[in-house]
Amino acid sequence: MIVTATELKMNLGKYLSTVVEEEVEISKNGKLVAKLVPYKEYASDSLVGVLSDACLPDGFRGDYRELLREMRARDYENLD
Numbered sequence: 001m002i003v004t005a006t007e008l009k010m011n012l013g014k015y016l017s018t019v020v021e022e023e024v025e026i027s028k029n030g031k032l033v034a035k036l037v038p039y040k041e042y043a044s045d046s047l048v049g050v051l052s053d054a055c056l057p058d059g060f061r062g063d064y065r066e067l068l069r070e071m072r073a074r075d076y077e078n079l080d
Contacts, residue, residue, distance in 0.1 A: 002027055008036075 001018065005028045008015055015024050015036060024036040 001025065002032070004028070005033070 001022055002025045003015065005026055008024070008026055018024055019036050019038055023038075025032050026034040026036065
């Protein structure tokens with residue numbers, strides 16, 4: 001299912017219910033920009049086994065999931 005960003009904002013609850021059954025693709029200005037999928041924790045989301053220590057920031061000793069959230073937040077900030 002494809003919806004516009006405006007439609008998603010106006011009816012978020014509806015699409016949160018819908019995503020349990022099917023993925024929801026989101027378009028903005030006629031281009032697909034995101035996909036809403038059911039929550040499932042994947043091994044790659046934790047970055048364990050995906051990045052070597054050389055790829056992590058110097059001195060990183062935190063939770064891989066928190067690092068991933070920060071990386072995603074920076075990406076979302078740059079969408080506009």
